[in-house]
Amino acid sequence: MDLSALSRQLPEILSRKKQKVSRIFTVEELDLKFSNSSRMTYERIAGGNGAVMAIPFDGSFFYLTSEYACGFERYELGFVKGKIDDGEDPVNACIREMKEEIGFGAKNIIPLKKEMTLAPGMLMLRMHTFLCTDLYESRLDGDEPEPISIIKVSIKEAKDLIFDYDSPLTESRAIASLTLALHKLNAI
Numbered sequence: 001m002d003l004s005a006l007s008r009q010l011p012e013i014l015s016r017k018k019q020k021v022s023r024i025f026t027v028e029e030l031d032l033k034f035s036n037s038s039r040m041t042y043e044r045i046a047g048g049n050g051a052v053m054a055i056p057f058d059g060s061f062f063y064l065t066s067e068y069a070c071g072f073e074r075y076e077l078g079f080v081k082g083k084i085d086d087g088e089d090p091v092n093a094c095i096r097e098m099k100e101e102i103g104f105g106a107k108n109i110i111p112l113k114k115e116m117t118l119a120p121g122m123l124m125l126r127m128h129t130f131l132c133t134d135l136y137e138s139r140l141d142g143d144e145p146e147p148i149s150i151i152k153v154s155i156k157e158a159k160d161l162i163f164d165y166d167s168p169l170t171e172s173r174a175i176a177s178l179t180l181a182l183h184k185l186n187a188i
Contacts, residue, residue: 009035019043043122050126052094053173054080055112055181056104058135061152062178063102064161064169068146077151077161078174081127090128098132100142102150106132112180116173129177131184155187 011032020027028046033039056063056079069076082097084090091109098104110131118125153161161169162179169175182188 011035014039044124045122046124048125049084049086049088050090050115050128051081051083052090052097053116053127053129053177054094054098054106054132055130055177056080056098056102056106056132056135057181057185058152059133061154062158062181063104063135064151064153064174065102066149066151067144076171077169078171079177081173084128091130094128094130094132096140097142099138099140101144101148103137103139104135105138107134107136108132110184112177112184116176118173127173129173129180131181155182155185158182159188 011034014031014033017029018026019029025045026047028044030042030044031039032042065078065080066075067078080098080101082093082101084093094109095105098106110133112129112131114128116127116129117123118127158178159182161167162175169178179188
C-alpha cells in the first residue's frame with residue numbers, strides 16, 4: 001500500500017480566526033495557501049483534548065446505552081463516551097466516563113484504536129476507543145440531565161446491530177468500535 005500521498009506538503013496557514021465560541025464549540029476560520037498556490041478558506045470546529053468511547057463487555061453481553069441525541073432529536077443507541085478533561089489521559093477518562101454514565105468500572109481496558117476521527121474536514125475531534133472487561137459496579141456523579149439506560153446485547157445481537165440494514169445502531173464510531181471489539185474477542 002502506497003501511503004506517500006499522506007506525506008504531501010501541508011498548506012500554509014495564512015491566518016487563523018475564531019469566528020464563534022460557545023459553551024462547547026469553537027468555530028475557527030483558516031485561510032490556507034496550498035503548494036500549487038491555490039488559496040481557500042476552511043472552517044472547522046476546533047478544540048479539546050479529545051474524547052473516549054468505552055465498549056463495556058461482561059463476558060456475555062456488551063453494555064450499550066440509550067441517550068438523547070440533540071442533533072437528531074431522538075434517543076440513540078450507542079456506547080459510553082465523553083471528553084478527556086485537562087490533565088487526564090484517555091484510559092482514566094474512559095474509566096471515569098463509565099462510572100459517571102453507567103455506574104461500572106473496568107479492571108481491564110484494552111485499546112481498540114489509538115485515534116478515530118469523524119468528518120475530519122470540518123471537525124477537530126480525536127476519539128480513543130477501548131474494550132472494557134472485568135466490569136465492577138462503581139458510580140460517580142456525572143453531568144447527564146437524566147439517567148442513561150443500559151441495553152445489554154449478546155455477541156450475536158451485536159453482529160446484527162452492525163450488519164442489519166435497518167439496525168437502530170447508526171452512529172458510525174459506535175459501529176466501528178463494536179466491530180473492532182468483536183474482532184478483538186475473536187468473534188468475527
